[in-house]
Amino acid sequence: MEAAWFAPRRMGGACAWIVRRCNTCIAHGEAAVALEKLVFPADMVLPSDTGMVQDVQQRVLADLEALQVSERDLFSVKLALEEALVNAMKHGNQLDRSKNVRVSYFIQDDTFYIRIMDEGEGFDPDDVPDPTLEENLERACGRGLMLMRHYMNEVRFLDRGNIVVMCRKCSRNGTYEK
Amino acid sequence: MSSQPRRRRLEVEDIGDVTYVKFTDSKILDEANIQQIGEQLYSLVDDASRRKILLDFSKVEYLSSAFLGKLVTLNKKLQGVQGRLALCNITHKDIFDIFVITGLKRVFNIYQDEQEALQSF
Numbered sequence: 001m002e003a004a005w006f007a008p009r010r011m012g013g014a015c016a017w018i019v020r021r022c023n024t025c026i027a028h029g030e031a032a033v034a035l036e037k038l039v040f041p042a043d044m045v046l047p048s049d050t051g052m053v054q055d056v057q058q059r060v061l062a063d064l065e066a067l068q069v070s071e072r073d074l075f076s077v078k079l080a081l082e083e084a085l086v087n088a089m090k091h092g093n094q095l096d097r098s099k100n101v102r103v104s105y106f107i108q109d110d111t112f113y114i115r116i117m118d119e120g121e122g123f124d125p126d127d128v129p130d131p132t133l134e135e136n137l138e139r140a141c142g143r144g145l146m147l148m149r150h151y152m153n154e155v156r157f158l159d160r161g162n163i164v165v166m167c168r169k170c171s172r173n174g175t176y177e178k
Numbered sequence: 179m180s181s182q183p184r185r186r187r188l189e190v191e192d193i194g195d196v197t198y199v200k201f202t203d204s205k206i207l208d209e210a211n212i213q214q215i216g217e218q219l220y221s222l223v224d225d226a227s228r229r230k231i232l233l234d235f236s237k238v239e240y241l242s243s244a245f246l247g248k249l250v251t252l253n254k255k256l257q258g259v260q261g262r263l264a265l266c267n268i269t270h271k272d273i274f275d276i277f278v279i280t281g282l283k284r285v286f287n288i289y290q291d292e293q294e295a296l297q298s299f
Contacts, residue, residue, distance in 0.1 A: 050208065050209035050210070051208065051209070051210065053208065054208060075240070075272050079240070079242060079276075082242050083242060083243055086209065086242070086244060090209075131281065132280065132281035137281050137282070137284065137285050138253075138254060140247040140248075140251050141243070141244075141247050143243035143246055143247070143280050144242075144243040144244075146279070146280065147276070147279065147280070
């Protein structure tokens with residue numbers, strides 16, 4: 001199924017101010033206070049089919065490659081994106097194809113921002129056990145969230161936990177690397 | 179799409195009593211691919227009764243947590259039948275980092291190359 005895609009590439013006004021503020025916070029190592037207040041472009045609407053994940057990854061990575069961001073950034077965004085999309089489709093929407101996942105992203109001042117929403121019941125991220133603890137090391141699942149947190153600068157769950165907003169400051173010349 | 183045809187995703191070779199497995203995909207990512215790879219790996223233990231398995235990651239440039247879950251399950255299956263799993267040639271730094279970040283470096287027997295790994299069995 002083709003994904004609907006209407007995302008405008010540019011923003012203005014208050015939204016741009018929030019993004020600048022957010023970038024400033026990231027650059028100074030502060031919490032990205034405005035992440036939950038960002039205004040995103042129109043959503044790409046996907047069915048809950050994990051076969052769609054690659055399509056989204058290719059689209060996002062093409063935009064980042066056009067900016068000549070580092071290989072490390074491309075790998076990081078790709079992995080975090082996959083983990084978040086699979087979580088939304090599998091755990092959020094229970095792979096029910098009648099339920100959609102909505103994706104919206106933009107890149108501003110070398111920072112990549114993405115929001116992913118599912119129609120599931122949500123969850124409390126604090127309830128997810130730490131997969132690196134000895135007693136959890138041999139569990140078959142539970143590593144996606146920690147990989148998202150590792151590879152992005154900021155990961156925030158909103159609403160009932162069915163919306164995730166993430167960002168990563170990318171580098172074009174290796175001056176910034178997480 | 180997830181309805182892609184089933185194909186062989188592993189190259190399997192016997193070296194003594196060790197089953198040496200190379201992944202044919204450089205990017206182990208799609209959910210359907212991961213399911214197939216998992217089934218083919220489990221089948222080595224469940225159907226072909228292999229007990230010593232060495233996985234070669236030299237071609238692997240990308241993987242996700244879903245694949246890590248398959249590896250954890252394979253490791254447990256082998257442990258359950260007094261078998262052993264080893265990993266080698268994790269040459270891409272990003273891939274090795276994933277094993278470190280998730281703590282799985284402590285769970286798996288990871289070796290520099292296949293010679294070192296084969297000697298460990």
